[in-house]
Amino acid sequence: MNKKLVPILIIIGALLLIILIIWFLFFRGGQEPIENNVPEAEVVVNQPIEEEQEVEQKPEERRQNIVPEERELNANDLGKMASSFAERFGSYSNHSNYSNILDLQIFMTRKMKNWAEKSIEESKNEYSDIYYGITTKAISSEVQEFDSEAGKAVVLVSTQRKESTGSMSNSSTYYQDILITYVKERDVWKVDSAYWQ
16 A cells, blocks of 8 residues: 555544544434423423522522611711811812812712802912912811701811922921811711811
């Protein structure tokens, strides 16, 4: 036999074997199970409906266990909130486009938002190329009034403020208090006023 024919015959034999296997798996062997599985497929489709409903209910039960119960904020919580508010509210730069006030609007009542928008509008005319900024750090907070039922609270926050002009190195430090009034708006505590003392 010719040595060149041997590899060709091996390749042809391998191809015929692969074709035979594919035909057996997909065409001949695949027909019988399809006919036999039709009733089983109907049973499988109809059976898990109740199981799926049970599975759908279980995540809701789990969700109820995971989500913590909403609790009423107490005076201590408002003191912490006031300290955070004072730090952001009191930190300002004339190059920051009033982000310190704009970012806090979600924590403000409608009255306070109106004041904030008016204050920003009036201050826009005072822009200067010379840098001016204040950084505020809350030192302590004292809840002076807290009435959950009436929806009113007053918190005095003591702060340390660092004022810089021209550059951050040209700065002076001073201490200033801010009196923050909270009211409940749709059952959510919001800042109604903030006055530097």
